[in-house]
Structure formats: structure tokens, C-alpha cells
Amino acid sequence: MSPHGWGALADDATAAALVEAALDAVDGRVEHADVRLVEAEELRVYRQRGADVDERVEHTLGIGVRVLVDGVWGFAARPLADSADAVTAARRAHALAVAARGASEPVRLPELEVHSGRYETVVEQDPFAVAEHTRQALLSEALDAACVPREVVSAQVGVNAKRQHRHFGNSAGSRQHQHFLETGVLVLVLAAGHGDVQRRSYPNSFHGDTAAAGWEFALGRDLVANAARVGEEAVALLTAPVAPSGTADVVLGGQQMSLQIHESAGHALELDRILGDEVNFAGTSFIGVGDVGSLRYGSPAVTITSDPTVPGTRGSFAFDDEGTPARRRTLVGGGIVRDTLSTLDSSARAGLPLTGAARSDGWGCTPVCFATHVYLEPGTGTLDELCDRLGEGFYAEDNRSWSIDERRWDFQFGTEVAYEVRGGKRGRLLKNFSYGGTTPRFWGSVEAVADDLRIFGYPCGKGEPKQWGFLSHGAPSTLVRGVRIGVA
Known part of the structure; x- marks a missing residue:
């Protein structure tokens, strides 16, 4: 259930009505208009050595309207609290475009074809449905594996997931509904000793790796074994020769x-x-x-x-x-x-x-x-x-x-x-x-x-x-x- 009371905007019909309300508010007064209604929910769970689990869930729901008047763009966006917000955003976007006329070289778009359809990420297991203790147990086991060598002074492991419902309509007649789900994992290890500090990460540097997939993506990365590997490799780098020039x-x-x-x-x-x-x-x-x-x-x-x-x-x-x-x-x-x-x-x-x-x-x-x-x-x-x-x-x-x-x-x-x-x-x-x-x-x-x-x-x-x-x-x-x- 959405915190704003809409119900999940995965309901295409509810979102479509709001998109139509925004388009109707600018219809006939612009060269082009498009509307994007987006609901997003993001989960981040991290464990760092010496700290408690940090778990966060963020949610946003809003609408953005873009219009083209005499070759000048106007854009306005609002969080959605009720259906009037869609109309308010559309009217504001139109007013901004009118006010900015002549301020830049006019944009001339080609005639647009109509493209409508629906898209949904295929997943085996919804990461948001995975029990909290299951997620945290995986991270704890991976963190323990990474920290086995005594030279490991810092380690962080994490999983993340993001769900988005993106609904689109434009004045040319396109109507689109896309539902995305992604899952990611992270291991980052720092080792210190012999006058040096070295780092190793998995499966991607810095921010970890994320894909359009469900919880199966996290399980398929073999997090525990790879956390142990990068912990050992970070330590091995401390005494490795420096690469030449x-x-x-x-x-x-x-x-x-x-x-x-x-x-x-x-x-x-x-x-x-x-x-x-x-x-x-x-x-x-x-x-x-x-x-x-x-x-x-x-x-x-x-x-x-x-x-x-x-x-x-x-x-x-x-x-x-x-x-x-x-x-x-x-x-x-x-x-x-x-x-x-x-x-x-x-x-x-x-x-x-x-x-x-x-x-x-x-x-x-x-x-x-x-x-x-x-x-x-x-x-x-x-x-x-x-x-x-x-x-x-x-x-x-x-x-x-x-x-x-x-x-x-x-x-x-x-x-x-x-x-x-x-x-x-x-x-x-x-x-x-x-x-x-x-x-x-x-x-x-x-x-x-x-x-x-x-x-x-x-x-x-x-x-x-x-x-x-x-x-x-x-x-x-x-x-x-x-x-x-x-x-x-």
C-alpha cells in the first residue's frame, strides 16, 4: 500500500487517469506535452564491521509535466497528494514555457509516432518479500567471511532493491506503463599492514553491482565465498610488488x-x-x-x-x-x-x-x-x-x-x-x-x-x-x- 493512500500505482488504470488529467489541462495550447508519473520504493541494507545493521526504505510518488510552447520547454513537477496535483503541475509547466518564450533558440521536434504498451521486469523472487532476518543473515555471514584475516580493518557488505512504476503519456497519443524491479549486492574490504592500505571489492567497484532481477540475483553472486576471497586478496596486496611504469x-x-x-x-x-x-x-x-x-x-x-x-x-x-x-x-x-x-x-x-x-x-x-x-x-x-x-x-x-x-x-x-x-x-x-x-x-x-x-x-x-x-x-x-x- 502506498503511504499516500493511492494503493499501489502498479494499478495502471489509476495512474492512467492522472496522466490524462494532466494532459487535458494543457491540451490544445502547446506544440507538445508529455507526462511522467513515477512511484519508486528503494530498500538499502548494509552491515559494516563494528556497527549495527543499517536498513532504510525510501518511497516517492509524484508527477512531472513537460510542455513545448513556441519552441521553448516548460517543466513542472509535484509530489502527488491528490488528483488536483496533476492539473496543477500541468498548468505550472505551461506558464513557465510561456514566460520563457524567446529566451533560447526554439526547439523544433519532428512529428512523433504513437507508441503504447506495457513492460515489466521478469523476476523469480521479489526482494521486498524476502524476510528481514534472511537478508541480514546473508550479510552477517558474508561480513564474517571477509573479516577472517586479522589485517582486514574495514569491511562493508550490502544488498539493495528498487521498485519503480513509471507511467507515461504524451499529446501525440502514446500511453505507456513500465514496472521495473532491480536487486544489487556489494562487498568492500580494506586491509592495512606493512605500511600500506589496500582495497578489494566484489562484484563491482565502489557501488556494487545491480541488475534488473529479483532476490535470485543476490543469491547467484555467491556473496559469502567471494567476500572471503576479496578479504584474502586485500591482505595479499599489502606485500605484493608495486606494478612498474x-x-x-x-x-x-x-x-x-x-x-x-x-x-x-x-x-x-x-x-x-x-x-x-x-x-x-x-x-x-x-x-x-x-x-x-x-x-x-x-x-x-x-x-x-x-x-x-x-x-x-x-x-x-x-x-x-x-x-x-x-x-x-x-x-x-x-x-x-x-x-x-x-x-x-x-x-x-x-x-x-x-x-x-x-x-x-x-x-x-x-x-x-x-x-x-x-x-x-x-x-x-x-x-x-x-x-x-x-x-x-x-x-x-x-x-x-x-x-x-x-x-x-x-x-x-x-x-x-x-x-x-x-x-x-x-x-x-x-x-x-x-x-x-x-x-x-x-x-x-x-x-x-x-x-x-x-x-x-x-x-x-x-x-x-x-x-x-x-x-x-x-x-x-x-x-x-x-x-x-x-x-x-
């Missing part, structure tokens, strides 16, 4: 490659950045509108795809937050930039195809261009075969730090672990491995991609005011030649 051939594992994709491909290919819309906050891109279809971004081994139709990922949906149907698009094909991540107005302004990458952080934010499920297409062969092809060099995995400039050109990344590769075999453990370069040179030096595609869920912040987008990246292990490693 220079130039080397490197195999990067899937988790590190997923962040490489996010920072130097996903953001670089956002059309709003390319057009300069994010210059005051998140930056721009080295890619220009005229580069689409011709710019050599990487080697022929590099094909990067956006495909939110892939089920089970954090970037999965049937319609984006402007009502555009999900579709598979090749962003980089055979190393050449083929497409961008775009929204309705950015694609219209640039004269480029519409990708359907408009995403918003709930009902209180306007949609902006975020990545969807963006991934590096896998190649052939296993990780061991890729290391054999590497011959002499390094294998590095799991991001520890990242830095990239505002144009997504120069970057420097550090990983939690690295291993020497000699004669095609992984050998001794190394710590403090880092690598850097420029985006086109790095991707142009990709020689081969393995078939071990793994998918990771990410949060990402952008926009003014800042909002969070939730997306996913898939990445196989990747062989890159002539990489600058270490700190010169």
Missing part, C-alpha cells in the same frame, strides 16, 4: 573494461555533450556532429552497441522517458563512429537519428541523455587464450580509481589488482597498477576481444540540477597493445 601490452578484465566503456565511450557519445549542453557541468566531447559516420574511434576489433532491449540489465526498458521505443543501435562499428546516444530535441537539432536515450531520475527531473545498456561486442576465445596471445605483459582487473578530462580525451585509470603475464600465463600478483592514454589511441590499440562478456550495473550523475541515471555496461576481457602504464 613504462609501456606494456595489457589484457583488461571485464569489470575494468566496463568502466572504460562508460567514461570514454558512453559519455563521449552522448549527443547533448557533443552539442555543448553539458559544458558548464559535465563537459563536452572530442567527437563532433560531423564525425558521425566517418571518425576512426578504435580498431576494427571495436564494436560498441546500445541495446536496452536486452533483458535483465540495469539499462533495460521498453520505452525511454520521452516515450521512444527501445532499439538496438550500433554506436561504434568496426572502429568507426556510427551513431550517438540521443534524445528528441538533440537529434532534431543535430539532424541525426533518434536513439532513445532520454532518462530521468524520477518524476522531479526532466529527461536528459544517459547511456542505456551499452556494451563492447564480444569476440572469440577465452581469457586464457587471450593471455596466451598477449604473451608478455599484464592482466589487470577491478577499478580502483579513474580520471578523465572534460572532452573524454585524456584519461588515467587504476585497478585493484594486476598480474604479470609471462609466456601467456598469469603469474605473480602486483599492486597499484595504473594505465592511461588518449581515448582514440587506446581504442585504436585494441587487438582482440574475448568471448567472456560480463554485464555490470552503474549509477551515473549528470545534468543541472544533478540527477542520477541507472544504466549498464557489458564488457569482455580485451587485449590492448602498447599501453602507457604507471606514473611517469
Whole structure:
């Protein structure tokens, strides 16, 4: 039951009536209008060494209305307490658009097709229905396993779940209902000793890993065994040799490659950045509108795809937050930039195809261009075969730090672990491995991609005011030649 008394707005009919009320309030007075009604419930449960369980549940319910008047956007949002709030938001959005007329270059949208439908995440077990003692018992067991080595000085484990009901309608006639459910897990360990501090995480750095799935996702991550493993590895790193500096051939594992994709491909290919819309906050891109279809971004081994139709990922949906149907698009094909991540107005302004990458952080934010499920297409062969092809060099995995400039050109990344590769075999453990370069040179030096595609869920912040987008990246292990490693 919703705290606001609506009943669960998973009831499409109740939500649809509110969407219609908002559209009726602006009907006939605008060039375009769209309405998003969003109810979200989020559960976070964490256990940290030496502290009690921290369990939080957050709930939001509201409506956002966007209108276009004489080429100028107006947007207003309100939490929903009663049905009058939908009309109030619509009238406010219209008034703001009228007041802002002439303040910016007018937006001209193409004629929109009507797209209606319903989408629901397929899950085996609802994480919100799992008993509190079951969740907390899993975290306690994982925390105990991570803390077995005496050098472990800090450890945190967690599970999270989020349920969203997103209802959409626009003046073109589209009506959409989407029901999302996601589950995630986290292990983070710090070890100290021998004048050093090292960290290990699982299954993804920093925020953990989240997918469009139920409690089965948490159970499938084998949290206890992996917590024990990363605890031991954090301790082993304390006495491991420091990785060298220079130039080397490197195999990067899937988790590190997923962040490489996010920072130097996903953001670089956002059309709003390319057009300069994010210059005051998140930056721009080295890619220009005229580069689409011709710019050599990487080697022929590099094909990067956006495909939110892939089920089970954090970037999965049937319609984006402007009502555009999900579709598979090749962003980089055979190393050449083929497409961008775009929204309705950015694609219209640039004269480029519409990708359907408009995403918003709930009902209180306007949609902006975020990545969807963006991934590096896998190649052939296993990780061991890729290391054999590497011959002499390094294998590095799991991001520890990242830095990239505002144009997504120069970057420097550090990983939690690295291993020497000699004669095609992984050998001794190394710590403090880092690598850097420029985006086109790095991707142009990709020689081969393995078939071990793994998918990771990410949060990402952008926009003014800042909002969070939730997306996913898939990445196989990747062989890159002539990489600058270490700190010169």
C-alpha cells in the first residue's frame, strides 16, 4: 500500500487517469506535452564491521509535466497528494514555457509516432518479500567471511532493491506503463599492514553491482565465498610488488573494461555533450556532429552497441522517458563512429537519428541523455587464450580509481589488482597498477576481444540540477597493445 493512500500505482488504470488529467489541462495550447508519473520504493541494507545493521526504505510518488510552447520547454513537477496535483503541475509547466518564450533558440521536434504498451521486469523472487532476518543473515555471514584475516580493518557488505512504476503519456497519443524491479549486492574490504592500505571489492567497484532481477540475483553472486576471497586478496596486496611504469601490452578484465566503456565511450557519445549542453557541468566531447559516420574511434576489433532491449540489465526498458521505443543501435562499428546516444530535441537539432536515450531520475527531473545498456561486442576465445596471445605483459582487473578530462580525451585509470603475464600465463600478483592514454589511441590499440562478456550495473550523475541515471555496461576481457602504464 502506498503511504499516500493511492494503493499501489502498479494499478495502471489509476495512474492512467492522472496522466490524462494532466494532459487535458494543457491540451490544445502547446506544440507538445508529455507526462511522467513515477512511484519508486528503494530498500538499502548494509552491515559494516563494528556497527549495527543499517536498513532504510525510501518511497516517492509524484508527477512531472513537460510542455513545448513556441519552441521553448516548460517543466513542472509535484509530489502527488491528490488528483488536483496533476492539473496543477500541468498548468505550472505551461506558464513557465510561456514566460520563457524567446529566451533560447526554439526547439523544433519532428512529428512523433504513437507508441503504447506495457513492460515489466521478469523476476523469480521479489526482494521486498524476502524476510528481514534472511537478508541480514546473508550479510552477517558474508561480513564474517571477509573479516577472517586479522589485517582486514574495514569491511562493508550490502544488498539493495528498487521498485519503480513509471507511467507515461504524451499529446501525440502514446500511453505507456513500465514496472521495473532491480536487486544489487556489494562487498568492500580494506586491509592495512606493512605500511600500506589496500582495497578489494566484489562484484563491482565502489557501488556494487545491480541488475534488473529479483532476490535470485543476490543469491547467484555467491556473496559469502567471494567476500572471503576479496578479504584474502586485500591482505595479499599489502606485500605484493608495486606494478612498474613504462609501456606494456595489457589484457583488461571485464569489470575494468566496463568502466572504460562508460567514461570514454558512453559519455563521449552522448549527443547533448557533443552539442555543448553539458559544458558548464559535465563537459563536452572530442567527437563532433560531423564525425558521425566517418571518425576512426578504435580498431576494427571495436564494436560498441546500445541495446536496452536486452533483458535483465540495469539499462533495460521498453520505452525511454520521452516515450521512444527501445532499439538496438550500433554506436561504434568496426572502429568507426556510427551513431550517438540521443534524445528528441538533440537529434532534431543535430539532424541525426533518434536513439532513445532520454532518462530521468524520477518524476522531479526532466529527461536528459544517459547511456542505456551499452556494451563492447564480444569476440572469440577465452581469457586464457587471450593471455596466451598477449604473451608478455599484464592482466589487470577491478577499478580502483579513474580520471578523465572534460572532452573524454585524456584519461588515467587504476585497478585493484594486476598480474604479470609471462609466456601467456598469469603469474605473480602486483599492486597499484595504473594505465592511461588518449581515448582514440587506446581504442585504436585494441587487438582482440574475448568471448567472456560480463554485464555490470552503474549509477551515473549528470545534468543541472544533478540527477542520477541507472544504466549498464557489458564488457569482455580485451587485449590492448602498447599501453602507457604507471606514473611517469
